[in-house]
Amino acid sequence: MTFPALFQPLQLGPYALRHRIALAPLTRMRADTTSLAARALNAEYYSQRATPGGLIIAEASQVTPTGRGSPNTPGIHSNDQIAGWRQVTDAVHAKGGIVFLQLWHVGRASHSSFQPGGAVPVSASAIAISGNTRTASGAVAPYETPRALETDEIAGIIESYRDGARNALEAGFDGVELHGANGYLLEQFLQSRSNLRTDRYGGSIENRSRLLLETTRAIIEVWGADRVGVRLSPYGVANDSGEADPMPLYTHVIGELAALKVAYVHFVEPRSSGAGRAEVDHKDVPSACELFRPHWPGVLITAGGFDAASANAAVAGGHADIIAFGRAFIANPDLPERVRHNVPFTPYDRATFYGGDAAGYTDYPVHDAAR
């Protein structure tokens, strides 16, 4: 069996992609513990997954210290972090790969133990995520009620993203992806369930979309629209997200992103929402790429539960242009070559997804056919 649609070239902004298989952004919590900078081990991991003309979306990276919610996630707000990421971008470029960085602020999906001065996390409104999280020391604790950002603080949040975008440019990335998905800060503003604001950042769809769109514009000023992507998770459920009626909200957002001519939109398929936390296969949910393709004129990336055959079918059917692989790419550093040669995937080990060192990170085997 062959998967020819996945090996058609594609122009993504200024970049000539040679295939349609991307590395999805994957938090692995293996940055340097003190500086939260990427290190040589991270460069090796990304280099293993780089292919000529292949797109890598590097893991979510906090644009400011308040944007962090987990141990050892990399940042993009200090000189050490710029230098750390430079090792990664150099390693990917040495293999002919293209690498974007995902810009992140977790908002309320944090805990005061991660926050400067032990402050409570910030969000659109003072509504806590239900259930438990882990503190910086690893203890299980309930999510805290966040502090609603004051209207006049929001410009500072946008500036953090702009700084992160500038730092990513300095670190040698080829572009940036704004993390507007999975229940993090930008989605907390987007969705009525987490946004009860009465200022110009809350209420109507236009107002709830404002932060995401103003942030996108700020990043475009740094990078140009053709090197900026935006990730969205309509119909997602991660981190207590979930809009009662997603279509009006997301068609508005996508329409505005189309007017801004961003390089791509990137969906998390609803069936896989929350796959970072647990094995999920949500039933009776729509296909984001099929639903939104008619509303989106540009390059469309989607991720979630694909194998070689379903990825090929999605591209061949015109539902998506690029398929990003997450869990399978963790366990198959040579995933594009495995798909090319129809070699079965090595199963992944969830126990080593987050934290630790080389085990479960850089020690997955490469298949002979891919060498």
Ligand SMILES: Cc1cc2nc3c(=O)[nH]c(=O)nc-3n(C[C@H](O)[C@H](O)[C@H](O)COP(=O)(O)O)c2cc1C
């Ligand atoms: C270990 C792990 C870490 C993840 N980290 C991120 C992340 O940093 N940013 C993001 O947008 N999605 C993240 N996700 C979601 C993936 O990008 C992807 O959408 C999801 O795993 C579904 O794709 P898959 O079925 O190919 O794994 C993560 C998922 C996993 C399993």
